[in-house]
Amino acid sequence: xxxxxxxxxxxxxxxxxxxxxxxxxxxxxxxxxxxxxxxxxxxxxxxxxxxxxxxxxxxxxxxxxxxxxxxxxxxxxxxxxxxxxxxxxxxxxxxxxxxxxxxxxxxxxxxxxxxxxxxxxxxxxxxxxxxxxxxxxxxxxxxxxxxxxxxxxxxxxxxxxxxxxxxxxxxxxxxxxxxxxxxxxxxxxxxxxxxxxxxxxxxxxxxxxxxxxxxxxxxxxxxxxxxxxxxxxxxxxxxxxxxxxxxxxxxxxxxxxxxxxxxxxxxxxxxxxxxxxxxxx
Numbered sequence: 001x002x003x004x005x006x007x008x009x010x011x012x013x014x015x016x017x018x019x020x021x022x023x024x025x026x027x028x029x030x031x032x033x034x035x036x037x038x039x040x041x042x043x044x045x046x047x048x049x050x051x052x053x054x055x056x057x058x059x060x061x062x063x064x065x066x067x068x069x070x071x072x073x074x075x076x077x078x079x080x081x082x083x084x085x086x087x088x089x090x091x092x093x094x095x096x097x098x099x100x101x102x103x104x105x106x107x108x109x110x111x112x113x114x115x116x117x118x119x120x121x122x123x124x125x126x127x128x129x130x131x132x133x134x135x136x137x138x139x140x141x142x143x144x145x146x147x148x149x150x151x152x153x154x155x156x157x158x159x160x161x162x163x164x165x166x167x168x169x170x171x172x173x174x175x176x177x178x179x180x181x182x183x184x185x186x187x188x189x190x191x192x193x194x195x196x197x198x199x200x201x202x203x204x205x206x207x208x209x210x211x212x213x214x215x216x217x218x219x220x221x222x223x224x225x226x227x228x229x230x231x232x233x234x235x236x237x238x239x240x241x242x243x244x245x246x247x248x249x250x251x252x253x254x255x256x257x258x259x260x261x262x263x264x265x266x267x268x269x270x271x272x273x274x275x276x277x278x279x280x281x
Contacts, residue, residue, distance in 0.1 A: 058217040058220060058273075059220070061273060062220040062221060062224060065221065065224070065266055065269050065270075065273075066224055066266070068265070068269070069228075069262040069263075069265040069266050069269075070262065072127060072261065072262065072265045073127060073258055073261040073262065075125070075126060075127050076126045076127040082254050082257060082258065103144075104140060106144055107139075107140035107141055107143060107144035108130075108131070108133070108140060109257070109260065110143040110144040110146070110147040110148075111131045111139060111140065111143035111144075112128075112130065112131055112264075113143075113147065113190075113260060113263075113264045114143055114146065114147070114190065114193065114194050114264075115128055115131050116128060116261060116264035116265060116268060117190055117191065117194045117264050117267050117268040117271065118194045118268065119268065120264070120265050120267075120268020120269050120271075120272065121191075121194065121195070121268045121269075121271040121272050121275070122272075123272065127261070146193050146199055146202075147190075149199055149202065150186060150189045150190055150193060150199075150202050151186065153185070153189060153202055153203065153204075154182040154183075154185045154186040154189060155182050157178055157181060157182070158175075158178045158179070158182060161174075161178060180222075180226070183222055183225060183226050183229075184211060184218070184219070184222045185207060185208075185211070187221070187222065187225060187263075187266075187267040187270060188207050188210055188211050188214075188218075188278075189202040189207050190202075190267055191210075191267060191268075191270070191271045191278065191280075192206055192207055192210070192280065194271075195271070195278075195280045196280060201280070210277075210278045210279070210280070213274075213277040213278065213279070214274040214277045214278065217274075218270070218274065221266055221267075221269075221270040224266055225263055225266055225267070228259055228262055228263060228266075229259070229263075231259075232255055232256060232259040235251075235255050236248075236251075236252045236255060236256070239251040239252055239255075240252075
């Protein structure tokens with residue numbers, strides 16, 4: 001007979017199956033999840049709408065130059081470039097300090113005027129940043145003295161003629177010719193100062209031969225500069241008639257500053273166009 005085998009100890013049934021516990025996975029300490037941020041590439045600068053090619057025919061070139069000069073002040077900074085000009089009528093009202101501020105602003109604008117001529121001559125399409133002011137004598141007083149000296153040299157024939165005649169010669173045919181001579185002399189003298197960094201180069205023995213080498217085409221930018229000057233005077237006179245005194249002063253400062261930048265741009269592009277004839281560099 002078969003004998004039944006009894007367990008030597010009490011039978012313990014297996015525990016029921018327990019549900020699987022979901023343990024959340026934690027990132028390791030050295031693993032840092034960083035959301036990648038896409039860096040926006042700088043937007044490409046818009047090319048100027050007007051392309052000025054110094055190698056084109058002079059009549060086509062001067063049309064492109066005038067259009068370019070009109071857009072040039074707003075090309076980089078927009079209309080905000082006119083904000084500093086609005087400060088001139090305000091600071092002029094301050095006693096004593098107003099005169100000092102006007103002197104500083106005038107010197108700064110003179111430096112900016114020459115700076116625009118230099119950058120335009122080198123072919124830069126953008127309006128340059130404001131020049132640095134680290135040395136008051138070199139960065140403010142010296143550019144102002146250069147522009148004033150060039151202006152004096154340019155109008156010296158009119159001054160000499162007026163001294164001999166006993167009255168200021170502005171009327172008549174001869175007075176108009178003297179003004180046209182000054183208008184032709186001034187931009188070329190500024191070009192000479194910018195290219196050679198010497199005020200001696202603005203004297204007639206350097207400027208007049210350079211003008212002669214650029215004739216007759218050189219008269220086109222000169223006439224353009226004269227037309228801009230006349231337009232500025234007309235707009236300023238109109239603003240005086242129809243606007244209150246202080247508001248007309250602000251408008252006159254804005255127009256004068258805008259015209260200053262345009263004139264510097266045309267002068268620099270003139271140097272670029274006639275560079276081989278000028279023979280200064």
